[in-house]
Amino acid sequence: MEQGLVVTQLDVQPGECVKVKGKIPSDAKGFSVNVGKDSSNLMLHFNPRFDCHGDVNTIVCNSKEDGMWGEEDRKADFPFQHGDKVEICISFDAAEVKVKVPDVEFEFPNRLGMEKIQYLSVEGDFKVKAIKFS
Numbered sequence: 001m002e003q004g005l006v007v008t009q010l011d012v013q014p015g016e017c018v019k020v021k022g023k024i025p026s027d028a029k030g031f032s033v034n035v036g037k038d039s040s041n042l043m044l045h046f047n048p049r050f051d052c053h054g055d056v057n058t059i060v061c062n063s064k065e066d067g068m069w070g071e072e073d074r075k076a077d078f079p080f081q082h083g084d085k086v087e088i089c090i091s092f093d094a095a096e097v098k099v100k101v102p103d104v105e106f107e108f109p110n111r112l113g114m115e116k117i118q119y120l121s122v123e124g125d126f127k128v129k130a131i132k133f134s
């Protein structure tokens, strides 16, 4: 499986924002934006699925602790289309993670109680154009 973008050694604090800008290919099956401590300990796996893993036009969110997936959380909204240029902003506090995309905001609990984001990865069908930390 092709390796996506991976950024380590980050020190993103509560209230700060991880911004990922990119384009969704016209034939995208799915992509994920992952933030946390490392690839085995994720505060959030944000996984829009156009058609993969048995899901169609569904955002699946999850956490991962010591390599073990948590309970999935399927969102009602799916504000993505093939060919879209999107900007995804992720921020967090002690209680929850917020994912802002144009016109929609998603929340997910900070299940692991992480106090900083040290790791970012973008996997799957997403062409990263820029990342920004603010």
Ligand SMILES: C=CCO[C@@H]1O[C@H](CO)[C@@H](O[C@@H]2O[C@H](CO)[C@H](O)[C@H](OCc3cn(-c4n[nH]c(N)n4)nn3)[C@H]2O)[C@H](O)[C@H]1NC(C)=O
Pocket: 001, 002, 003, 004, 032, 045, 047, 053, 054, 060, 061, 062, 069, 072, 123, 124, 125
């Ligand atoms: C119905 C019985 C089995 O349940 C299924 O079990 C699958 C396997 O655990 C679930 O899919 C995983 O769901 C995880 C989140 O809970 C992750 O999305 C996991 O994919 C991880 C992944 C994909 N990729 C990746 N895709 N493309 C590239 N380059 N990398 N990187 N990491 C998916 O393979 C899938 O979401 C789950 N479906 C349901 C309805 O529960």
